[in-house]
Amino acid sequence: MTDIRVKICGLSTPQDVAAAAAAGAAYAGFVFFPKSPRNVSIEQAAALAVEAPVGLCKVALTVNATDAELDAITAAVPLDMLQLHGKESPERVAEVRARYGLPVMKAVGIADASDLPQIAEYEQVADQLLIDAKPPKEAELPGGNGLAFDWRLLAGRKYWQKPWMLAGGLTPDNVAEAIRMTGARQVDVSSGVESAPGEKDAALIESFTKAAHAARG
Numbered sequence: 225m226t227d228i229r230v231k232i233c234g235l236s237t238p239q240d241v242a243a244a245a246a247a248g249a250a251y252a253g254f255v256f257f258p259k260s261p262r263n264v265s266i267e268q269a270a271a272l273a274v275e276a277p278v279g280l281c282k283v284a285l286t287v288n289a290t291d292a293e294l295d296a297i298t299a300a301v302p303l304d305m306l307q308l309h310g311k312e313s314p315e316r317v318a319e320v321r322a323r324y325g326l327p328v329m330k331a332v333g334i335a336d337a338s339d340l341p342q343i344a345e346y347e348q349v350a351d352q353l354l355i356d357a358k359p360p361k362e363a364e365l366p367g368g369n370g371l372a373f374d375w376r377l378l379a380g381r382k383y384w385q386k387p388w389m390l391a392g393g394l395t396p397d398n399v400a401e402a403i404r405m406t407g408a409r410q411v412d413v414s415s416g417v418e419s420a421p422g423e424k425d426a427a428l429i430e431s432f433t434k435a436a437h438a439a440r441g
């Protein structure tokens with residue numbers, strides 16, 4: 225059985241990137257969303273990505289970004305993947321994928337069973353899916369809220385054809401149970417490895433990846 229792959233999202237300092245890499249994370253996420261406590265400028269992200277170790281998949285997370293915004297990010301930051309975390313339609317996902325030639329991961333928010341059919345729709349056009357908790361209506365952020373959805377919704381599902389990641393409210397304490405219940409082979413975390421909003425904690429990153437790598441779906 226292959227190892228669980230971990231994405232640490234919302235990295236904003238060289239120490240964050242080093243901690244994610246040292247812990248054995250497979251993906252590093254950079255958030256381009258001004259309202260987020262994890263927001264990075266293009267210049268910051270470029271500096272972090274250039275210094276990231278070879279093999280760490282560098283992901284730019286955007287929310288309903290225009291072509292002009294994506295042009296600016298992709299021109300300056302050496303990236304391996306784009307994560308679309310807004311209300312991008314399947315057509316927009318296909319367009320972004322074709323325009324930038326980078327793999328695209330589409331986030332799908334889940335609150336209840338009625339949200340599940342979107343997964344099949346987006347897997348036609350995205351390279352990967354991020355299955356996350358749907359944000360509450362009043363939330364400022366479309367992701368990174370530290371909230372979990374009911375993982376039982378994914379138990380007993382039909383298998384999807386594309387790789388997917390489980391996200392939403394994961395922590396070092398619950399990630400093994402989440403993997404066991406959902407069969408996820410990839411997990412994503414942001415708030416659960418922070419000591420304060422936007423402040424990553426190297427010890428929590430290490431405990432999280434250790435717990436995820438030790439888990440068996």
Ligand SMILES: O=C(O)c1ccccc1NCC(=O)[C@H](O)[C@H](O)COP(=O)(O)O
Binds near residue numbers: 309368392416
């Ligand atoms: O993390 C953010 O601040 C953020 C802002 C805007 C859109 C998406 C955002 N995060 C998306 C992620 O991929 C998070 O890692 C994912 O939602 C899980 O977050 P958490 O529940 O805090 O672990």
